[in-house]
Amino acid sequence: MRTGKTSQNRVRIGKISDCVKVLFLVLLVGLMATDGAWAAAEKTVATAPTSPISAILSPSGGQVQVEETLPVVMNDDLGILSFVLPGGAENLQISVPGHVIARWTSTPQALERKGHLAAIREGLTAEINQINGKLAAIKAQLALWQSPPTSSTFQDLTQREKRQSGAIPELIVEQANLESHLSVLRQQLDQMPLSPEMGQRVTIALRKPVTAKSLQVTYSYQLRNCGWRPVYTFDAKTGNGKSNETSVRLMAEIWQLSGIDWQNAQITLISRGEGPREPSPLNKWVVDSQAAPAPQPAPMARKASGRVMMMAAEADTASIEPPVVHDNSAVFARWNLAVRGLPEGRSRLLIVEDMWKTSLQWLTRPMVGDSRVWLMGKYTLPSEQSWPDGSAEFCVDGQGVGQGFFTPRGGEATLYFGPDPRVHVNVIVNSRRRGESGFIEKSRTWTWAWTYVLTNTHKSPVNVRLERPMPMIVDQGVTATYNDTPPAQHVTDEQMLLWNIEVPGDGKAEVKHSVTITSSKEMPMLSDIP
Template sequence: MPAASPPRGFFMRLNRCTPLVLALASGGLWAQARITQALVFPGGAEVQRATAVAAGAQEAVFACIPNRYDQGGFRAQGVGEVRVGELRVESFDKDAAPECSSTAALDARIRALEDQQAAVTADRQALDLLLGYLKGAGQGEVKGGVQAATGESIRRQGAEALKQQHLLQRRVEDLERQLQPLRLQREAEAGGVDGWLRVSVRVQAPQGGTVQLTGRTAHAGWEPSYRADLDSAKGSVQLERRAEVAQSTGEPWRDVKLVLSTRQPNRAMALADPRPWVLEPLAPRPPVRTMAAAAPAAPMLEKVMVTGSRLAADVDANLPSFQSDFDLQFSVPNPVTVASGGERRSLGLERLNWPVQVFTQVQPAAQAQGYLVARFARPEGFFPSGVVQLMRDGEFVGRTSFGLGHEAEQALFFGPDDRVRVRVEPAQRDGGNAGFIGSRRVLSVKRAYVLENTSGKPLAVQVVEAGPHPQHEDIQVQAQFNPAPALNAWRDLPGVRLWTLTLAPKQSQRLTAEYQLSAPKDMAVAGWP
């Protein structure tokens, strides 16, 4: 089959690109530039690329950089005897720099497959012509030699043509299956890039060396995730750090050194001025209109997850790390490739083991349910907030958000603990609106809870009770508890008591809290039961 003629305008485009082709062929400065390292933060990245310069060179040029980089965030550095000077950034529209297409290799693969598909389709259409001819011959519509052939000969030729037609159709479909992911990959890698940057760096190179260019982009980042595995028998938690890395800069990172940092450059960089503390009369509020029926709540949006292929890169050992006063960095030992688009790389960073105190916490006034808690001393280092998968003695129990506060002691919940049965007795009230003593109104409230250990081993239980706490000298509260709580201000919260119990197997424990509230009868008290 003769080769297809070049499309109209091909030679015109070739002439327009000739200087670029010659630059590539001669090993021009920018043609040798490649991405060597990506320092990735949660919400951004610093991407480093390098090019070699010859002795006596006066300029190093980094071309075809997608315009998804901060134009004011480039910095250059010379390696060896190379010194760098002025740095200039130019911007080009996408159509003005067709040579910068990042999908040239993909385009060539796609064109080759499309050419094969066109050739197979042509063969199939030729068979259609043959089958039409044989059909006409079998019906006596064709004059000449074929009409004299026997019916058996026509049948054999038709059967062979139909088989070939089927095989060619299968080949067309197979080529289409090969083309589809390549087209999607091309769309993902080229999508969203509407322009290019060219960075020129003045250099002094008495000897040959290298120029490194580092640029900042917000179109890359990593999301921290964690896996916490509680060993309740040993009283320890193994915490695994993980990172989900993705980038959409418009250019692939091929075989780069990947460094993950916990630094968060998107946070506020300075304090705002303090606001004066002003005391002034409060204007009376207009009366609130009551509605016959509350409007239905708007549906909550679920968390949007980035989809795409996920390449696991689990490691048995911890990645090499470096901790400064500002961040913790993990360096992936082997070169990593991250495509621009929907691909996410899942990397295991390190595994930590923390001793913990395991107990069941109950807040019966809020919910008649116990929850398993692991309490531990706050570890040193940086732990960006993320999602944690919870494992309890090797079994998956759920997931929740994870983030360490500044307190010396931290707590991690591991879901409901049904080994502790909680029963809340109806609250007893005495007084109400009729409970007036002189010019004051009085109300007594009694709460009672029964906790039972239904398991076959002792359980440590903490019961948290939030009682009334007056914030005005004319409001008085007297409280009695049985048994006496261990803390009267749990976590420095006024009015919040804590009982600490150890329940033997099948043991029950009853707790009571009695409150007597008193306030002037003409005072409206927020929170009055």
Template sequence: MRTLSTLVLSIGILLCAATAHAAPLHIVLYPDSAQVTDTVRVPLEAAPGGVAGAFTLPLAVDPSSIGLAVDSPAKLTLTDVSIDRRPMRDEAAIAELRKRLNTERDARQNLIDTRSAFEAAANFWRSQELTRSVTPSNVHAMAAAVRDGVASSLTAVSNLVPRIADKDRLIAEMEAELERLTGGAADTWRVTAHFADATAREATLTVSYRLTQCGWTSRYTLNALPSEGRVDVAWDAEIHQNTGMNWTDAQVVLSTGRSAGRTEPPAVRPWVVGPIKPVLLRKAAMDNAPTEMAMMAAAPAPEQIHMREGIFFDEYDAGRVSLESGANRRVALRRLTWNATFDYLVRPQESDSAFVHATVNLDATPRLPRGEATFLLDSAFIRKSVFALSGREADLHFGADPQLRVKLETLDKKSGSGGIISKKNTYDWDWRLTVTNGKKVPAALRVEDALPSLRDERIKMEKRLPGATEAEGVATWTDTIAPGAEKTIEYGYSLSWPSDMHLDLGGR
């Protein structure tokens, strides 16, 4: 059975015979666009002042970015370039598709007629009755003949059902393709180049342009292996394009920068300083002012154009890539192994879990752009999150470990007052934290809790933090828990402040 892809290929050949098409050879792919270099051979015809030739580009091309250079013949001089938008409609291709569509419709009708004939045959055999000519000696033979006649007819009908369904699907696809071709749904840019030489019959041109509706995104997999003291990192690029053209064996370079997308610098805007002129607003204008101001505030800021020097972005050679329009492809960029120090991070006032925490210190500074990351712990899925890294140090978290049990108890929480000369209010907190290691290996423990931040010098604090270090407003305890053992930490605070001060205790 002829498939729709075969028909579309035939249509593409007809289109190529009518107009030259550029095909990407080299692509610098940015996260949201691409800079493309093509080579196209253009038939030339006589035109005023010389010769001219045309080729098409998809609508995803920014027409203001199109550049042309003559490769051959060397003496050919480019004098003018015009660009216009027009429907991609080819009458020869449409006529060919209609002819084949009619053929498929006739074939479908033949199958339906054949099915009807077999159904009639089955009904004939069902209607047969045993007559007087039937004798005990031939009754079994007659019954077998009726049975075989019905069975063979129904089998033929069943075999025709999927063939008719296949024809229905093919005809529906062909009708949709015909609608696309005749409805002008696919427009293109038609680029016409004019040359001074009146004798040339063909030109080979290098075409460059900015292409939208394409880009790439970083995809990471971070696999923590605590028993081996490392994190394995896989960095891939997911390339996508929906440009209306297929990429065939194109040389693709991935850039972490962004294409500027314009060939001229923006104009310098006037800077006017002067007295404000009063403006009288009518009531209707005053009523609409809040809405208009809200709309202005909600308008997106203009996109920042990133600098494209090498110190600001990186490029990666993805090699030869073939990718159809509307498709995605994943390309491996780098495979890294990071040595890491693992511990179990407990923040008891925030959660009753112990989280696997990896500290990574690298010799060189990687530049890993923002992208979606899959976090694994011993190759088991933990979570998906956003990841990026541009420094030599990284703190990575790989979810909670249920084999470490965390229990926080409140030992004391009370308010009071005192003082003879100067009346004061007081508040005391005391907690007991117990972490039990249910693992078969030792567990490095790190406990963090926020220190009270006092916003008035009249507030006095007593801290009870045995074995803790204090830095940047956080109290930290570190220890190693043996398999099956537990670690207990008791800590607390006492505050006092003048009785005439109304104090917010921060939710504890």
């Protein structure tokens, strides 16, 4: 009886054990499937921002718009979507058509850098590592040659010395070449712009359950590590003094350091101003005989940008479609790039190439000790074109004469091309008030007289614009009279005296200028004038 019961118990225990084994196997398979699903999910989660469909660039940053289809993950009856933003993204705007966003959160996300600069940086890093390996091998070989020999026979020492005399110099030369190349590569790597290493992962929670496995999402954000600036080149052609032209090239220097290439994106440039967003408060008008004028802040001088290396290829003149399409219908001028996409890094693009009919003119503002006569040109800008402020390179017949900042005002462009070495002015002082320079005197009449001798060594005649300041009379009872040959034009709104003088080729011309200031009573006067 006991034997039968024992055998029955064993059978039951065996069945229970088999059930436990089956259950364990089921759990194991489930865990493996779950791990595989998580692994697959981790592999499909993006770690780099998505390339935008469009980007609007201004001198101060860019507005980027993205459209992509994202997988939906259900969590507590909420549809969850996620995507990655580049480092520095601001002012995020999200839209999921047909759905309401309950909330969205952002967390730091290490970025996988896939842009053009990342590929170059990776190649430089690999080459630097290879050179470091070769240098380590050379140092090991030199250390081996410099170690004491294990055999001290005369024949062994003689052979070792011969091999050393040939091997060591070759190793030292190779080491020096590798170290020089390594230094260049490190400088190149250090000067490359840095791409962001950290970005944001944005997670969206939709308000209602979602049955679809994926949804289309549209979002936009702003970046400060991208933008553009206008760069001009003005080249004055001086072949014919009567009908001169100026070659004009407006380039766009564009940069985007988002960490990815903007593949097939529509790029638009806008000429948004760089000044303040709002006006200053209205000044108070105080009438007080004792009040002194309030000091005004000095305007900030524009700094001319340093010259940068030209990276643009010559435009293909046979292309049917222009590289840039200008649009001036909005508040800011816009240029739509015909070629879609923008790789990470810096690039240049030709916006406008034109030839301006600028009759060149020579300008002088003569002073004692200053004989320079400046070459200049003026051009009336067409209303259908936009010319934003920007840095400029100025040339004369292809020869660079300097850099500056181009700022058109009132529909007119004034271009200065530096002093002309073949035209100069000599100032002769004919009469002036007696006394030392800066000495304060008292008298009823002051008279100054000069002769300006203009010399032109060009073969063709030149038209020289000569400007002198007109005395600004403040006190009552004071008058100014002029005796000029030829007579000057009085530009009263600019307090200026003006002569337009044609100087013959290989010739000279003179202007005689005299100013007399008369006062009804004695008053202090400085005998020096501009």
